[in-house]
Amino acid sequence: MIKKSPSDASANLQRRQWLKYAGATAAAGSLVFGAKPANASIAAPAQKSEGVLDVAIIGAGLAGLTAARDLQRAGCQSFVVLEARNRVGGRTYNQDLGHGVVSEAGGQWIGPGQTAIADLTRELEVETFPTFYAGKTVILAGDVRVTQDLHGTSGGDDAIAAKLDELARGVPAAAPWKAKNAAELDKLSFGDWLLQQGVNSEDGYFLGIAAKLSLGGAPAQLGLLQYLAAINSAGNSRARLESIKDGAQETRFVGGSQVLSIKMADELGSKVRLSCPVRKITGWEREIVELNTDQGVVRARQVVIALNPALCNQIAFDPPLPDGRVQLQQRWPTNAPMRKTVHVYDRPFWRDDGLNGQIFQVGGPVYMAYDNSPPDASVGVISAFVPPGSVPGDPKAAERMLSAIYAQSFGDKALRPTQFHDFDWGRVDPWTLQCIHPIPPGFWTKWGKFLHPSVGRLIWSGTETADLWAGAMDGAVRSGHRAALQALAALAQHSEGV
Incomplete structure (x- = not known):
């Protein structure tokens, strides 16, 4: 159930309490908030200005929406969320298979230790269910087919x-x-x-x-x-990172992972602006920052940038960002776009033969296929990770190629899917360069120190900045919580009477 917004009086009181808390924390020396970075000179306490928001948030994925939700719950109503895409959810996206069934084209699993997203799930009253893995996995190597029960692990x-x-x-x-x-x-x-x-x-x-x-x-x-x-x-624990059983792939969301972002956006209402890419940020070192968007200029005292670091290269900054931050963004890897396909069947027939729907293909286009059926198994769904360019771009040809691989694994019933879907993250829009970040050797020790520190009025967020589970949905939520606190702390430090 979505809670009603508090009255103006209680909201103002709640906001003052949060700001005082955040200000006290900053005064105590908690530099994690980054309220006054060494590389920028922030002006005197902010004056009330016409048309100036407290916070502008760039990105309506899990990180940006979590930050916005925290601001609203703290009583801050002076903010906006700017999203370049025509939808919310970032790198989570539900493909509609009909009759209330979805298949996740992006991030989809959570597991033990991912407490931030688990808490959010409960607050939004989203149900979860266990990932199916009972039975044997098929391993293909050319014409050779073997089966093995991995017991919910990744092997090794x-x-x-x-x-x-x-x-x-x-x-x-x-x-x-x-x-x-x-x-x-x-x-x-x-x-x-x-x-x-x-x-x-x-x-x-x-x-x-x-x-x-x-x-x-x-x-x-x-x-x-x-x-x-x-x-x-x-x-x-590598086992917790890689496994289904007791691991990070243990649990799925009823209605798909994008439902979390959809519900948060519903709470935020008109504060979320879609199809509103930010093209230029001016005056990030000043009291008021200007953001030039496709829907006009937004002015704000604090800016949360909830984007993959490489996506920040698509925004012009005036003045230019410090060199270390520029180098981090320019060198951030963008070589992992990933592609997910979906075959839909009348039912998960492979389970009848003691198979769990998983396929590993050595040297072939299927990195991994898996049972992605809904909790009631009303239809059978096989999703697969395939390398971009490894199967034909034509949907019919791609369907036939993968169906033949599934038939080798599960039998001829796999040749007759009722639906096929293909989602290549490297091609869907200019706002998704990749899904996850394979940081190469030598990167962290040279550029890592520039990942977190704020730059002037700019606060960096997004799953890549998370202290735990960076790259995962849980990391995105954690980074959103932190960004909201940073913004509140900065507002407290520079507001009158606080």
Whole structure:
């Protein structure tokens, strides 16, 4: 149930209480808020100005909408959310399969330790259900087909996983570049490290494909430091990071993951502006910042930029941003757009044969296929991660190619899907450069320190900035909470009477 907005009087009181709290926190020296960064000179306390908002938020994904929701719950009504797309949800998107059934084209799973998004889910009264994994997984290698019960895990060598878990203890997820041995670890890719361990080809395949699905890069592309930071987020447990059972892929949302953003946007109403890309930001070092959008100029005292760092390159900044921040954005990897396909069947017939719907194809276009059916199994859904360009661009041809692979795995019934959908994140719009961020070796120790600090009135948000579960939906929610507190702290420091 959506709560009604408080009265103006109670809202003003609540806002003053939040601002006083945030101001006291800032005064106590909690620099996490970044209210007054060293590289910018912020002017005297803000005066009330006609047409000037307290906060402008760029991006209506989970991070931006969470920040906006927190501001509203704190009693701050002077804000707007600017979204370039014609929808909310960012890198979550529900494909409508009809009759109330959806398939998630983007992020879709949560699991143990992801408490921020779990709390949000409860607050929004969104139901969840367990990911289906009971039965055997099919592994294809050319004409060879084998089945194996992975028991909800991602496979791989337990001894190697234990070594990774131990290494991850020394790599803080919030700032991997601050690890004591960061320089040494950041010289290696995950692939380099696996070679040093003498991993056999079978275990190496499962370890590599799991890392690619979680972080977007093959072992040779993925920095060891980045992978260890991700494991650290998961309680120093590779199993929790990569598995379905007791892991980050354990739970799905009834109605699809985008429903969280849709519900938050419904609460915010007209404060969310769609099809409103920000083209230029002027005066970020001044008291009032101007944002030039396709729907006119927005003026605000604080700006939350809830975007992938690489997307910030599409905004012109006047004056130019500090060089370190510019270099971070320009060098941020954009090589993991990902593509997800959907086959719909009358029912999940593969379950009759003790199969769980999962397929790993060695050397083929299917990184991983999986059972994405609704909780009542009213239809059967097989979704798959496929590399962009690995299957034909023509939908009919792509459907036939993948159906043949599924028939090799599940039998000839797989040749007769009732629907086919294809979502290539690298092509859907100019506002999604990639899904996740495979940080390469050498990146964090050189550029990581520029990720979090505010620049003038600009507050950086988005899942990439999260202290835990960066890159995941949970990380997006966490970053939104933090951005809202940063904005409130800055407003408290520069407002009259606070």
